Amino acid sequence: xxxxxxxxxxxxxxxxxxxxxxxxxxxxxxxxxxxxxxxxxxxxxxxxxxxxxxxxxxxxxxxxxxxxxxxxxxxxxxxxxxxxxxxxxxxxxxxxxxxxxxxxxxxxxxxxxxxxxxxxxxxxxxxxxxxxxxxxxxxxxxxxxxxxxxxxxxxxxxxxxxxxxxxxxxxxxxxxxxxxxxxxxxxxxxxxxxxxxxxxxxxxxxxxxxxxxxxxxxxxxxxxxxxxxxxxxxxxxxxxxxxxxxxxxxxxxxxxxxxxxxxxxxxxxxxxxxxxxxxxxxxxxxxxxxxxxxxxxxxxxx
Ligand SMILES: C[S@@+](CC[C@H](N)C(=O)[O-])C[C@H]1O[C@@H](n2cnc3c(N)ncnc32)[C@H](O)[C@@H]1O
Numbered sequence: 611x612x613x614x615x616x617x618x619x620x621x622x623x624x625x626x627x628x629x630x631x632x633x634x635x636x637x638x639x640x641x642x643x644x645x646x647x648x649x650x651x652x653x654x655x656x657x658x659x660x661x662x663x664x665x666x667x668x669x670x671x672x673x674x675x676x677x678x679x680x681x682x683x684x685x686x687x688x689x690x691x692x693x694x695x696x697x698x699x700x701x702x703x704x705x706x707x708x709x710x711x712x713x714x715x716x717x718x719x720x721x722x723x724x725x726x727x728x729x730x731x732x733x734x735x736x737x738x739x740x741x742x743x744x745x746x747x748x749x750x751x752x753x754x755x756x757x758x759x760x761x762x763x764x765x766x767x768x769x770x771x772x773x774x775x776x777x778x779x780x781x782x783x784x785x786x787x788x789x790x791x792x793x794x795x796x797x798x799x800x801x802x803x804x805x806x807x808x809x810x811x812x813x814x815x816x817x818x819x820x821x822x823x824x825x826x827x828x829x830x831x832x833x834x835x836x837x838x839x840x841x842x843x844x845x846x847x848x849x850x851x852x853x854x855x856x857x858x859x860x861x862x863x864x865x866x867x868x869x870x871x872x873x874x875x876x877x878x879x880x881x882x883x884x885x886x887x888x889x890x891x892x893x894x895x896x897x898x899x900x901x902x903x904x905x906x907x908x909x910x911x912x
Contacts, residue, residue, distance in 0.1 A: 627730070631723055631726075634754060635719045635751065637712075637719065639656070641715070642899075645712075656709075665704050669700075669704075672696070672697050672700055673710070676693070676697045691827075698770075699768050702768060702770035702774045703770045708747075716898075717901070720896065721748065721825075721850055721903055722747070725752060725822075725905070726751065726755050728905065735758045735760045736759065736819035737759075737760050737819045737820070738763070738818055738822060739762075739763045739814070739822070740764045740824070741826065741836070742766055742767075742801065742827075743766050743775060743796065744766060744825075745774045746778050748822075749762045750790075750794065753790055754786060762794050763795050764797070766798065767801070768798075772797075772798045807840070810840060814842075817839070817840055817843075818845060820848060821837045821841045821847050822849075822850075823837060824849075825850060830849075830879075831885070834882060834908075837849075838910065843910060846907055847909070848905065848906070848907055849906045849908070850905050851906075852904070853871065853895070854900065856900040868897060872892060875895070879892075887910060887911055888909065889909055
Protein backbone atom coordinates (compact mmCIF):
# COMPACT_ATOMS: atom_id res chain seq x y z
CA UNK A 611 0.00 0.00 0.00
CA UNK A 612 1.42 3.36 -1.00
CA UNK A 613 0.74 5.78 1.81
CA UNK A 614 -0.08 9.22 0.56
CA UNK A 615 0.90 12.34 2.46
CA UNK A 616 -0.82 12.25 5.78
CA UNK A 617 -1.45 15.97 5.92
CA UNK A 618 -4.30 16.44 8.35
CA UNK A 619 -7.18 18.25 6.75
CA UNK A 620 -8.87 20.73 9.02
CA UNK A 621 -12.38 21.43 7.88
CA UNK A 622 -14.16 24.57 8.97
CA UNK A 623 -17.70 23.89 10.12
CA UNK A 624 -20.79 24.98 8.25
CA UNK A 625 -19.91 26.74 5.08
CA UNK A 626 -21.45 26.66 1.64
CA UNK A 627 -21.16 23.32 -0.14
CA UNK A 628 -18.71 24.79 -2.66
CA UNK A 629 -16.48 26.33 0.05
CA UNK A 630 -16.53 23.05 1.95
CA UNK A 631 -15.44 21.16 -1.16
CA UNK A 632 -12.59 23.61 -1.77
CA UNK A 633 -11.16 22.57 1.60
CA UNK A 634 -12.13 18.93 1.73
CA UNK A 635 -11.51 17.93 -1.86
CA UNK A 636 -9.28 20.48 -3.58
CA UNK A 637 -8.92 20.05 -7.33
CA UNK A 638 -5.29 19.62 -8.32
CA UNK A 639 -5.89 19.42 -12.06
CA UNK A 640 -8.62 21.22 -13.90
CA UNK A 641 -10.87 19.02 -15.88
CA UNK A 642 -12.87 20.18 -18.80
CA UNK A 643 -12.92 18.89 -22.38
CA UNK A 644 -10.90 21.89 -23.59
CA UNK A 645 -8.40 22.16 -20.75
CA UNK A 646 -5.63 22.07 -23.32
CA UNK A 647 -2.16 20.54 -23.66
CA UNK A 648 -0.56 22.53 -20.81
CA UNK A 649 -2.91 21.07 -18.21
CA UNK A 650 -2.53 17.59 -19.72
CA UNK A 651 1.25 17.97 -19.55
CA UNK A 652 1.09 19.15 -15.94
CA UNK A 653 -0.98 16.05 -15.07
CA UNK A 654 1.40 13.72 -16.95
CA UNK A 655 4.46 15.20 -15.20
CA UNK A 656 2.76 14.88 -11.82
CA UNK A 657 1.87 11.24 -12.43
CA UNK A 658 5.41 10.42 -13.54
CA UNK A 659 6.85 12.06 -10.45
CA UNK A 660 4.52 10.16 -8.13
CA UNK A 661 4.25 6.67 -9.64
CA UNK A 662 6.74 4.27 -11.18
CA UNK A 663 6.75 3.59 -14.92
CA UNK A 664 5.60 -0.01 -14.23
CA UNK A 665 2.56 1.15 -12.29
CA UNK A 666 1.64 3.67 -14.98
CA UNK A 667 1.89 1.11 -17.79
CA UNK A 668 -0.17 -1.33 -15.76
CA UNK A 669 -2.74 1.42 -15.22
CA UNK A 670 -2.92 2.05 -18.95
CA UNK A 671 -3.54 -1.64 -19.68
CA UNK A 672 -6.02 -2.15 -16.89
CA UNK A 673 -7.82 1.05 -17.81
CA UNK A 674 -8.39 -0.14 -21.37
CA UNK A 675 -9.86 -3.37 -20.01
CA UNK A 676 -11.94 -1.42 -17.52
CA UNK A 677 -13.36 0.93 -20.16
CA UNK A 678 -14.32 -2.10 -22.15
CA UNK A 679 -16.21 -3.41 -19.09
CA UNK A 680 -17.92 -0.05 -18.62
CA UNK A 681 -19.16 -0.14 -22.18
CA UNK A 682 -20.89 -3.41 -21.29
CA UNK A 683 -22.27 -2.02 -18.06
CA UNK A 684 -25.69 -3.58 -18.27
CA UNK A 685 -24.45 -7.00 -19.36
CA UNK A 686 -23.52 -8.00 -15.84
CA UNK A 687 -21.51 -11.20 -15.82
CA UNK A 688 -19.06 -12.87 -13.50
CA UNK A 689 -16.06 -12.01 -15.65
CA UNK A 690 -16.78 -8.30 -15.85
CA UNK A 691 -17.47 -8.21 -12.09
CA UNK A 692 -14.13 -9.90 -11.45
CA UNK A 693 -12.25 -7.53 -13.78
CA UNK A 694 -13.95 -4.55 -12.21
CA UNK A 695 -12.92 -5.63 -8.71
CA UNK A 696 -9.36 -6.33 -9.90
CA UNK A 697 -9.15 -2.82 -11.30
CA UNK A 698 -10.51 -1.22 -8.13
CA UNK A 699 -8.15 -3.31 -5.97
CA UNK A 700 -5.21 -2.17 -8.11
CA UNK A 701 -6.06 1.55 -7.82
CA UNK A 702 -6.63 1.35 -4.05
CA UNK A 703 -3.45 -0.65 -3.40
CA UNK A 704 -1.21 1.60 -5.48
CA UNK A 705 -2.72 4.85 -4.18
CA UNK A 706 -3.76 5.71 -7.76
CA UNK A 707 -7.44 5.98 -6.82
CA UNK A 708 -7.51 9.75 -6.50
CA UNK A 709 -5.37 10.35 -9.57
CA UNK A 710 -6.65 7.80 -12.09
CA UNK A 711 -7.70 10.73 -14.25
CA UNK A 712 -8.63 14.35 -13.59
CA UNK A 713 -12.04 13.56 -15.06
CA UNK A 714 -12.78 10.64 -12.70
CA UNK A 715 -11.66 12.66 -9.72
CA UNK A 716 -13.84 15.56 -10.82
CA UNK A 717 -16.81 13.25 -11.37
CA UNK A 718 -16.51 11.77 -7.85
CA UNK A 719 -16.22 15.24 -6.33
CA UNK A 720 -19.17 16.45 -8.39
CA UNK A 721 -21.18 13.49 -7.13
CA UNK A 722 -20.42 14.49 -3.55
CA UNK A 723 -21.46 18.08 -4.38
CA UNK A 724 -24.83 16.88 -5.72
CA UNK A 725 -25.41 14.65 -2.68
CA UNK A 726 -24.43 17.39 -0.20
CA UNK A 727 -26.91 19.81 -1.77
CA UNK A 728 -29.57 17.14 -1.84
CA UNK A 729 -29.08 16.00 1.79
CA UNK A 730 -29.06 19.64 2.88
CA UNK A 731 -32.77 19.71 2.09
CA UNK A 732 -33.50 16.93 4.64
CA UNK A 733 -35.09 18.09 7.84
CA UNK A 734 -34.60 15.07 10.09
CA UNK A 735 -31.26 13.52 11.09
CA UNK A 736 -30.62 10.17 9.43
CA UNK A 737 -28.41 7.09 9.39
CA UNK A 738 -26.63 6.20 6.15
CA UNK A 739 -25.32 2.96 4.67
CA UNK A 740 -22.97 3.50 1.72
CA UNK A 741 -22.90 0.22 -0.23
CA UNK A 742 -19.59 -0.10 -2.10
CA UNK A 743 -18.03 2.92 -0.39
CA UNK A 744 -14.70 2.58 -2.23
CA UNK A 745 -12.20 5.17 -0.94
CA UNK A 746 -14.78 6.38 1.57
CA UNK A 747 -14.47 10.05 0.58
CA UNK A 748 -18.16 10.40 -0.19
CA UNK A 749 -19.33 8.98 3.17
CA UNK A 750 -16.70 11.01 5.04
CA UNK A 751 -17.56 14.19 3.16
CA UNK A 752 -21.26 13.77 3.95
CA UNK A 753 -20.48 13.29 7.64
CA UNK A 754 -18.06 16.19 7.83
CA UNK A 755 -20.35 18.65 6.15
CA UNK A 756 -23.68 17.67 7.59
CA UNK A 757 -24.50 17.11 11.23
CA UNK A 758 -27.81 15.64 10.03
CA UNK A 759 -25.93 12.42 9.31
CA UNK A 760 -26.18 10.70 12.70
CA UNK A 761 -24.09 7.74 11.69
CA UNK A 762 -22.63 6.41 8.44
CA UNK A 763 -21.53 2.90 7.50
CA UNK A 764 -19.18 2.44 4.57
CA UNK A 765 -19.33 -1.12 3.24
CA UNK A 766 -16.92 -2.57 0.70
CA UNK A 767 -15.92 -6.06 -0.38
CA UNK A 768 -12.26 -5.15 -0.96
CA UNK A 769 -9.94 -5.04 2.06
CA UNK A 770 -7.87 -2.47 0.11
CA UNK A 771 -10.93 -0.15 -0.08
CA UNK A 772 -11.44 -0.37 3.68
CA UNK A 773 -7.72 0.35 4.22
CA UNK A 774 -7.92 3.42 1.96
CA UNK A 775 -11.10 4.59 3.71
CA UNK A 776 -9.30 4.33 7.07
CA UNK A 777 -6.40 6.24 5.53
CA UNK A 778 -8.76 8.99 4.34
CA UNK A 779 -10.22 9.13 7.85
CA UNK A 780 -6.73 9.46 9.35
CA UNK A 781 -6.00 12.39 7.01
CA UNK A 782 -8.72 14.45 8.63
CA UNK A 783 -7.61 16.77 11.43
CA UNK A 784 -7.84 15.55 15.03
CA UNK A 785 -10.52 18.09 15.82
CA UNK A 786 -12.71 16.95 12.93
CA UNK A 787 -12.01 13.32 13.83
CA UNK A 788 -13.38 14.00 17.33
CA UNK A 789 -16.47 15.30 15.63
CA UNK A 790 -16.76 12.06 13.70
CA UNK A 791 -16.07 9.93 16.75
CA UNK A 792 -18.45 6.99 16.72
CA UNK A 793 -20.29 8.39 13.67
CA UNK A 794 -18.43 6.38 11.03
CA UNK A 795 -17.86 2.67 10.66
CA UNK A 796 -16.18 0.97 7.71
CA UNK A 797 -17.19 -2.67 7.28
CA UNK A 798 -15.51 -5.16 4.96
CA UNK A 799 -17.69 -7.69 3.17
CA UNK A 800 -20.01 -8.54 0.32
CA UNK A 801 -23.21 -6.53 0.65
CA UNK A 802 -25.11 -9.28 -1.16
CA UNK A 803 -24.20 -11.82 1.55
CA UNK A 804 -26.37 -12.88 4.49
CA UNK A 805 -23.36 -12.57 6.81
CA UNK A 806 -22.81 -8.93 6.05
CA UNK A 807 -26.48 -8.07 6.36
CA UNK A 808 -26.52 -9.82 9.75
CA UNK A 809 -23.42 -7.91 10.82
CA UNK A 810 -25.01 -4.63 9.69
CA UNK A 811 -28.25 -5.41 11.53
CA UNK A 812 -26.26 -5.77 14.77
CA UNK A 813 -25.56 -2.04 14.40
CA UNK A 814 -28.87 -0.97 12.90
CA UNK A 815 -31.50 -3.62 13.68
CA UNK A 816 -34.20 -1.79 11.67
CA UNK A 817 -31.95 -0.86 8.78
CA UNK A 818 -30.60 2.55 7.75
CA UNK A 819 -32.67 5.63 6.91
CA UNK A 820 -30.70 6.17 3.71
CA UNK A 821 -28.99 3.49 1.65
CA UNK A 822 -26.64 4.88 -0.95
CA UNK A 823 -25.05 3.07 -3.90
CA UNK A 824 -22.80 5.33 -5.99
CA UNK A 825 -21.37 3.81 -9.18
CA UNK A 826 -21.98 0.23 -7.97
CA UNK A 827 -21.18 -1.27 -11.39
CA UNK A 828 -23.96 -3.74 -11.17
CA UNK A 829 -27.34 -4.52 -12.59
CA UNK A 830 -30.25 -2.67 -10.93
CA UNK A 831 -32.15 -5.93 -10.62
CA UNK A 832 -29.39 -7.32 -8.38
CA UNK A 833 -28.89 -4.13 -6.51
CA UNK A 834 -32.42 -3.05 -5.58
CA UNK A 835 -33.40 -6.09 -3.44
CA UNK A 836 -30.07 -5.78 -1.61
CA UNK A 837 -30.52 -2.06 -1.03
CA UNK A 838 -34.00 -2.76 0.28
CA UNK A 839 -32.60 -5.24 2.80
CA UNK A 840 -30.41 -2.50 4.30
CA UNK A 841 -33.17 0.12 4.47
CA UNK A 842 -35.71 0.63 7.21
CA UNK A 843 -39.35 0.62 6.18
CA UNK A 844 -39.58 4.38 5.75
CA UNK A 845 -36.07 4.62 4.38
CA UNK A 846 -34.85 5.90 1.05
CA UNK A 847 -32.62 4.32 -1.53
CA UNK A 848 -30.26 6.64 -3.38
CA UNK A 849 -28.49 5.45 -6.50
CA UNK A 850 -25.89 7.22 -8.62
CA UNK A 851 -25.20 5.95 -12.13
CA UNK A 852 -23.45 7.50 -15.11
CA UNK A 853 -25.37 7.74 -18.38
CA UNK A 854 -23.80 8.06 -21.80
CA UNK A 855 -24.93 11.34 -23.38
CA UNK A 856 -22.24 11.65 -26.06
CA UNK A 857 -24.95 12.09 -28.70
CA UNK A 858 -25.83 15.40 -27.12
CA UNK A 859 -23.07 17.05 -29.19
CA UNK A 860 -25.02 16.30 -32.40
CA UNK A 861 -28.40 17.22 -30.95
CA UNK A 862 -30.10 20.30 -32.43
CA UNK A 863 -31.28 21.25 -28.93
CA UNK A 864 -29.14 20.00 -26.01
CA UNK A 865 -31.82 20.93 -23.46
CA UNK A 866 -34.45 18.90 -25.37
CA UNK A 867 -31.97 16.05 -25.56
CA UNK A 868 -31.48 16.13 -21.78
CA UNK A 869 -35.22 16.24 -21.16
CA UNK A 870 -35.63 13.19 -23.41
CA UNK A 871 -32.82 11.44 -21.52
CA UNK A 872 -34.47 12.21 -18.17
CA UNK A 873 -37.66 10.60 -19.40
CA UNK A 874 -35.86 7.49 -20.65
CA UNK A 875 -33.96 6.90 -17.41
CA UNK A 876 -36.99 7.69 -15.27
CA UNK A 877 -39.08 5.13 -17.15
CA UNK A 878 -36.31 2.59 -16.81
CA UNK A 879 -36.13 3.16 -13.05
CA UNK A 880 -39.89 3.15 -12.59
CA UNK A 881 -40.13 -0.20 -14.37
CA UNK A 882 -37.31 -1.75 -12.35
CA UNK A 883 -38.73 -0.14 -9.18
CA UNK A 884 -42.17 -1.63 -9.80
CA UNK A 885 -40.65 -5.10 -10.01
CA UNK A 886 -39.22 -4.61 -6.52
CA UNK A 887 -42.02 -2.66 -4.82
CA UNK A 888 -40.23 0.68 -5.03
CA UNK A 889 -41.24 4.16 -6.18
CA UNK A 890 -38.50 6.20 -7.83
CA UNK A 891 -37.99 9.90 -8.43
CA UNK A 892 -35.22 11.56 -10.33
CA UNK A 893 -33.16 13.81 -8.03
CA UNK A 894 -30.67 15.20 -10.56
CA UNK A 895 -29.30 14.57 -14.00
CA UNK A 896 -26.13 16.61 -14.30
CA UNK A 897 -24.38 16.62 -17.69
CA UNK A 898 -20.58 16.36 -17.71
CA UNK A 899 -19.58 16.51 -21.39
CA UNK A 900 -20.09 12.89 -22.62
CA UNK A 901 -21.73 11.54 -19.49
CA UNK A 902 -24.45 12.55 -17.10
CA UNK A 903 -24.41 11.88 -13.37
CA UNK A 904 -27.87 10.54 -12.62
CA UNK A 905 -29.14 10.47 -9.04
CA UNK A 906 -32.38 8.67 -8.16
CA UNK A 907 -34.30 8.40 -4.93
CA UNK A 908 -36.53 5.42 -4.19
CA UNK A 909 -38.84 4.50 -1.37
CA UNK A 910 -40.74 1.34 -0.57
CA UNK A 911 -44.32 1.42 -1.81
CA UNK A 912 -46.91 -0.20 0.42
C1 LIG B 1 -16.78 2.09 -8.81
S1 LIG B 1 -16.49 1.86 -7.13
C2 LIG B 1 -17.43 3.20 -6.46
C3 LIG B 1 -16.92 3.63 -5.10
C4 LIG B 1 -17.71 4.76 -4.43
N1 LIG B 1 -19.10 4.41 -4.25
C5 LIG B 1 -17.57 6.05 -5.20
O1 LIG B 1 -18.57 6.49 -5.80
O2 LIG B 1 -16.50 6.64 -5.18
C6 LIG B 1 -17.48 0.45 -6.68
C7 LIG B 1 -17.10 -0.11 -5.32
O3 LIG B 1 -18.04 -1.14 -4.97
C8 LIG B 1 -17.35 -2.20 -4.32
N2 LIG B 1 -18.16 -3.43 -4.48
C9 LIG B 1 -18.49 -4.05 -5.63
N3 LIG B 1 -19.26 -5.14 -5.38
C10 LIG B 1 -19.43 -5.18 -4.02
C11 LIG B 1 -20.13 -6.08 -3.15
N4 LIG B 1 -20.82 -7.13 -3.61
N5 LIG B 1 -20.09 -5.84 -1.81
C12 LIG B 1 -19.39 -4.77 -1.32
N6 LIG B 1 -18.71 -3.89 -2.12
C13 LIG B 1 -18.73 -4.09 -3.45
C14 LIG B 1 -16.01 -2.25 -5.07
O4 LIG B 1 -15.02 -2.89 -4.32
C15 LIG B 1 -15.72 -0.75 -5.30
O5 LIG B 1 -14.96 -0.21 -4.24
